[in-house]
Structure formats: structure tokens, C-alpha cells
Amino acid sequence: MADRLAWTDGQLHFGEVTITTQGGVSIHDGSDKTDYQKGFVTLTSHRILWKDKSAQVELALSAIVFCEKKDALLTSKARLVCTLSRGQEPKRPGPFSSSRYDEIQFEFRDGGCNDFLRLIQEELVKKRWLLQPVKPSATTTNDQLHRTGISGIENHLAHQLNVQHQSISGAFQDLNKLMQQAKEMVSISKTIANKIQEKRSDLTSDETIRFRSYLLSLGIDNPVTKESAGSQYHTSLAKELANLLEKALKDTNGIMTLSDAFCRINRARGYELISPEDLLNAAVHMEELGLPVRLRVLSSGIKSFELTNRNEKKDLEEIASLVKTVTSMSADQLANQLGIPVIVARERLIAAETNSLLCRDDSIEGLRFYPNLF
Template sequence: MAALQTTNPFELFWQDLPLPPGSTRPPLSEFEIECLMRDRVSLVDGRSNRIVHRDGIVLLTSHRIIWHCQSQSRALHGHLSRVAEARTSRNIFKPSTRVHLYLQGKVQDLDSRPATKIEFAHGGRDEFLKQVRSLLMMRDWEKPPPVKLRLSPCAIEADGSTPASMPCSSPASPVQTVEPVFTTRLAGVGGILRQQETARAAQDRLATEAFADLEALMSKAREVVGVIERYATVLASKDKGEGEKGGSEAEGGTGREDAELQGLLLNMGISNPVTRISAGSLYHQELARQLARFLTGGSTSAGALGRRSLLSERGGMMTLHDVFCLFNRARGTALISPEDLLDACEALEPLQLGMRLRRFPSGVSVVEAMDFSEERVGARLRALAEAEADGSLTALDVATHLRVSIALAQEFLGTAEAQGLLCRDQSVQGTLFWPNRFPAWVAQAGEGNDRAA
């Protein structure tokens, strides 16, 4: 018992969290969802009331409370399963900016003081407390891992076949309606009041059933993610097999079904979009991180699970117009403004997220991968021009081959022209780009003059 009295609950709750090499962001476990983030947060020892760690970032997830300091490259975390209660100071004469956490077990029973306090210097205490209490009620960490479920009774198996043991559901039978029978109870003012009471009771019952269905749907969220990951694996293996076979089977019915499933995965969108409420003053930084994971096919978006990197599919560069449309589509109702997207894109390079914002002299703004090479694009355009029947390229040809917009295709052609790989021919029929053969002709002419001399 004496050993328990000398044990500090603060040190028992907050454990060191190793950071990945070269990263200042704590890793999350599988099925762990970010819920809230605040900066300028300090950790306080509940017994001594002493600030132990100052001015860090607190990240509240569905499973843990994570505190990390980017300047010190250190992170601590405490699991919510050890928290018995979260509340604020009850002193109405002295407003507090701290959230008090009380732990479960014998260590907390020996002392009525909180094990730890979390101090918010720039606000956000009430939102944090509300989220913690909600997570303690949901207790996601106690839920079993998602099982392999079918999207519907007619869902395909991993090998593409339809399960024989589960026949397709038949259309629902038409609902039979019964005409109301007139009685004297429905007449007069009393009848009107009874009808209103019946309608009100029906509305209450409908609302209760609707919220019950919503809670059931939310409880199955992790199972849905598991289904998406399973089908994403199937699609990836199919894409690999079709690539090895040369794509001869891509035009069949299975290719069309896979395309429909790809569209379904894209429409699933981002499961936990970053908002100003959840990220606070770190909104644009967290938005930039989520944008980077979305463009590189990371695990943040359910739609990204079934596809390759959007950025790499488009040659390592995308216009801000395309990024704005695709990102907002994935975010659903949590739309962002063009100004917020621009601020997030400007933060991509300082945060070292593998991409950056670039502006061409023509005014076109793009998101560009850090490993993007203009030389490779120029060489590819020259090869495309040489492969064409007439030996020339247009901006439409480049946009079709590289899957980019016309504006970006024109920028690519202008860059290749500046490199001396292509030359343009402007006429009333439009602008054509040809492989630049003038250097070779000049070299041949020089060799001929040398031999003649």
C-alpha cells in the first residue's frame, strides 16, 4: 500500500510515445480517428499543481490523448481507457482554463486530487471536455475489430464470384394501405385534438427510430472501413493482373464493374475532414496534411483506399482548380473556401509533405510533387511527338495522354520548348509542336562544311 501512495498518477498516465524517424507527428494506430487538436497546451501534475510540459499540441483521438512538442521532438500519450472522469474546476469565483482527468484503479482511490490537468492557453477547453466525455461514453477501444462483411447480399467475393449461399434480395412488396374509418371519436374539437396527438406521437416514434438507425450506422463505421479496405485490395490485385496481361480484359464486364466500384469508393469521401472547430489555430497546417494524404492516396480518405496516388496519376502536377474540386467532393458537406485551399497549399513545402505550390509565369497555379522533373516531362513529350503519325503535338494531345488540363498541357509544352526539345509552328490551323531537329541539322551541316574544307 505504501508503494501505491508514492506512485505518481501523472507518470502512470502519460507515457513516452516514440516518433517515426524524421517526423514530428505522432503515429496513429489502426481505426484510430482524430477528433480534436489544440496548440499552446501544457500538462500539469495534478498532485503538485506544477506545469511539467509547456506549450505543446494536444491531439484527442478516439482512443488516446496525445501531447507532442515539435521543437523538442517529444511526444506523450495516455489511453482513454484509464480515464474515469473528466471535469473542470468547480470554483465559480476563479475561472479555470484546465481540464481535470481522474484515473481508474486503486492509485486514484488513494487521492481525491486529479491525476493530471490539461491547460489551454488559447482557449478550446470546453470543446475538449465535451469531446472527451463523448469518447468516454462511446468507448471505441472496447469494440472488436471489424469483421469481413459484404456490402450487400449480392456483393462479389474476393475472387469476383457471387456467393451462392446468399441469394439476391427481391424487391420489397408493395405496402398495403388501409383507408381510415370514420367514427364519432374523430368528430368535433375533441377529434381534431386526438388526431393531432396521434400525429405527434407518430412523429416522435419516427424520430426515435431514425436516431436509432443513425447510431447503428455510426457503430458500423469501422466495419464499413474494413469492407472498403478488403475491396481495395481486390481492385489493386486486379489492376496488377490486368497490367501484366496488357489490359486485354479491361474492356469486359468486370472492368465496368470495377470502374463502378472505384466510383463508389471515391464517393465515400474523407471520413474525418479537418475543420476549424477540430483543429483550431492549426487549421491550415492540418488541412495541408490531410490534403497531402488525399493527393498521395493515403489512409485519410476512404476513397483513396481503392486507387493510386492522384498526383502521380496526373504526372506529378495538378492545377488548383482540379485539387479544389476533387478535395471538396471528398470532404462532402465540410467544404473549404479557395482561400483556405491556397493557404493550405502554401504550407505544403514548409511542412515537408512531399509537394509544393508552384506558380507559372502565365498565372497558372499548381500543386507539384517535390520529385517532379521537367526534364522527364520534356523527354516524354518529345517521344509522344515522334510517335504521332504526323510527328506533331497539340495541347489537346498532351492533355489526353498525360490526363491533365489544357492549361497545364500548354505549360508543359512551353517548358519543353524552352528546353529546346520541341519547336512550335503557329498557323491559321492552330499551334503545333514538333520535335526540334534544328540542332541535329546544324551539327550535320557543320560536319559537311568541315569535310568540304
């Protein structure tokens, strides 16, 4: 729905803040290429702004139903796909008069799609555009609009304080609702999972995959708490986490960064969240308890979880074989192929190089790895 794009001068509205900017971004109307290529895209609390040397357009966040990432292909880079609602407000002037699609795609040719997706999803949850103050009435004079001095400063500070208060109040209301419904969601997810297990023979492969994605990490029964475990809290928590992460690690090539694990664990615990310190303190007990998951510090200093029975040598040989089949490979390509974070993929390639399985070519085009023929 590229017809939802409107011309703009790029100026921020009152109360609007800039979140991030990324270069090398092109606009697609659905899957169709447009003339708006390799510009700068800016995310604000209210809009997505895109500009190049000749044009500036905007897309209101209120028009976006949801966003998702479309992985890079051989002929294109990663894309941010924004599915739009069919709004009832009057159409503003823009570069497109009509569109046959219900989505706009932003192609990130210079990277940054993952971070942009994460930030825009956060803004879609906050809905800060709903707190935008009403525009001044037609009877307001220019002197009143541009009033300066002590009175003007006090009014501006009072308005900012009111907006912040509304934002914080709304956030806590949403959090309280989430806490009230979390226990019920855990119970529902368990019931659905049991029914799927009973009907497994009647489900097709596609249906099983779809249900599995819906139920991923929706809840843990009776999560360990400081009140229930007492002095054994961290060792008991370590056992619970190992049980959860063991299943997840088998689907992520046997390794997961500490930050990814933190998000997955708290999503699974639902209403009994843990702090980063509790996660780390529990993780250091895993190896001494003989659990199937252990904490590992990568050469770059990044902490990660991995399966205890993971065969390092075999994994590196498989990576070297993958590189050999395509002649050369970057960390981005390996990450896409294995479904792991880019930083972990880079660590894997460097480890294979250290074991003389690969060699590198570090040029202006980036770091690539090749089979070691010597």
C-alpha cells in the first residue's frame, strides 16, 4: 500500500522524537520495485521517514498493523515488511495515487534490518503517537504560539511532564494487565500443547510446525522462585533453565547467546521474571551440576549457552564443508544458513580458521572465509 506514503518536509512534530536512522534503504510497493532507492530511513516515535536528494516521504506508525523481516535472497537483501491497515482518514498527497498491495517493504542494502525491526516493534507497542498533543486552535495567535520567557519555559516543562506521566501510567497499566493474564496464558498453552500431542497423528507437517511456532516458550509450570527455593534458588534455577534451553539449543545449532536466552527464558516464565544477574549466577552452576547445558565465553567476550555434549571438532568440520560447497562465505551468509546470530557465526568461522580448516580474505568488501587448501 505505497499509496499510504505522503510527502513531508521531514520536520519533527511537537513531542515526536527520533529513534534511529539507517542508510542504503529502498522502498518496494509490495514486491514491486519503486523509484525510491538507496535513501535514508528514519524511525521516530510517530512515523517512518524516508528521503534521498530529491524526495522526502513519510509513513505513519498508526497505519502499520505489524512488521516482520523477510530474509535476504540471492537477488535481494533483507527486507522489513510492513503490513498496513486500510485507514478511513482522507488520503494525503504522496508519490503514489493507488496500490494493489497491502504492504510496504523496506530493503536494507547496507544492513541494519534486525535492529530497525526490533526498534519499530517497540514503538508499535508503546503507541506514543496517541500521546501527541492536539494542535492549537485557529484562534491562537502567533504571539501565543511562540511565547518565550519564564512563562513559556514553565508551560513547556509542564507539558513534557504530563506526557511522561501519561506514558508511564499507561505502561504500568499494560504491565498489570499482562501479569493478571500470564497465569491463564500458561495454563491455556499447556492445554493446547497436550491436545496437539494427543492428535499428533491427525496433524499434517505444516500444521504441526505452525502450532509449534505459536506455542514456543509460552510458559513453564511452577517456575522456580526465591521464595520457594530459598538458599538453593540459583542451583534450582540452573536445572530449570537447562531443561528449557536444551530443547531450544537443538533448534539453534547447539549455541545461543546469553541475551537471546534471557529473552526466551523470561517469555517462558511469564509472570515470574528473572534478572540478568540471576540468569548469570544460575548459569555458572550448570557445569558443576552435570547438566546438559553449560555457559561458555566466546573469544570475543560474548557469553553464550551451548549443549554439553556438543562436538566442537565435528561442528567446525561441517562449517568448513559448507564453505567449500559455495567457494567462500561471510558471517552473514553462515548466520542465515544456520539460523544463528551473526556474531556467533563469525566466532564459528574464526574458530575454523584457528583450526586450519579455513583461511580469510579481509578486503574493502568485508571479511570472507575460504577453504584452506594448504
